[in-house]
Amino acid sequence: AQTVTQSQPEMSVQEAETVTLSCTYDTSESNYYLFWYKQPPSRQMILVIRQEAYKQQNATENRFSVNFQKAAKSFSLKISDSQLGDTAMYFCAFMIPAGNMLTFGGGTRLMVKP
Amino acid sequence: KAGVTQTPRYLIKTRGQQVTLSCSPISGHRSVSWYQQTPGQGLQFLFEYFSETQRNKGNFPGRFSGRQFSNSRSEMNVSTLELGDSALYLCASSLGNLQGQETQYFGPGTRLLVL
Numbered sequence: 001a002q003t004v005t006q007s008q009p010e011m012s013v014q015e016a017e018t019v020t021l022s023c024t025y026d027t028s029e030s031n032y033y034l035f036w037y038k039q040p041p042s043r044q045m046i047l048v049i050r051q052e053a054y055k056q057q058n059a060t061e062n063r064f065s066v067n068f069q070k071a072a073k074s075f076s077l078k079i080s081d082s083q084l085g086d087t088a089m090y091f092c093a094f095m096i097p098a099g100n101m102l103t104f105g106g107g108t109r110l111m112v113k114p
Numbered sequence: 115k116a117g118v119t120q121t122p123r124y125l126i127k128t129r130g131q132q133v134t135l136s137c138s139p140i141s142g143h144r145s146v147s148w149y150q151q152t153p154g155q156g157l158q159f160l161f162e163y164f165s166e167t168q169r170n171k172g173n174f175p176g177r178f179s180g181r182q183f184s185n186s187r188s189e190m191n192v193s194t195l196e197l198g199d200s201a202l203y204l205c206a207s208s209l210g211n212l213q214g215q216e217t218q219y220f221g222p223g224t225r226l227l228v229l
Contacts (some may be wrong), residue, residue, distance in 0.1 A: 035217070043222065044220065045220035050217055095216065102206075103161045107156065
């Protein structure tokens with residue numbers, strides 16, 4: 001079974017600064033996908049970024065990038081130039097290709113302060 | 115493309131009743147997955163349907179069931195409601211072909227309160 005751990009329950013950052021959210025996971029699989037989802041107060045779960053384990057290059061999406069360390073089973077999310085709209089719960093999630101189901105971490109509540 | 119839609123958005127039921135939630139996936143998506151989100155247990159996978167068949171199932175009691183129709187719309191049913199079933203129920207859709215492009219897109223959720 002896979003497990004996903006987010007060790008930071010809450011974080012805060014000043015607007016325009018950079019923040020990094022941590023995620024570690026445990027699996028015996030060699031091929032898998034990792035995701036970061038954002039859940040703002042509206043509760044709509046929004047995909048932020050996706051990473052395939054077989055790709056060595058770290059995924060980026062505008063101000064969002066990941067640091068994927070496969071050997072360490074670490075998948076952190078960096079948010080650059082933080083904006084007030086980034087305030088949300090952030091969930092790290094894991095999926096194996098053969099099973100279309102996500103395993104989520106406990107989430108990190110991020111507050112962006114003006 | 116329209117996103118994933120879920121109805122109703124809010125529900126209040128009493129213990130012992132049953133409830134049916136509905137989810138319409140993104141056009142072209144054939145897989146629908148359901149998740150339960152609670153403050154205590156976080157996000158937990160309930161089940162996944164693909165081409166009208168349950169393909170994956172989480173660790174929930176038999177009171178939780180679902181089905182999928184030929185147009186890929188899915189319903190989730192909870193019978194004999196318990197207080198602990200109060201939660202946000204999230205539906206997610208994806209292509210479902212398991213060919214390396216699977217990404218799940220979520221609906222806005224149905225908030226269920228059991229009194």
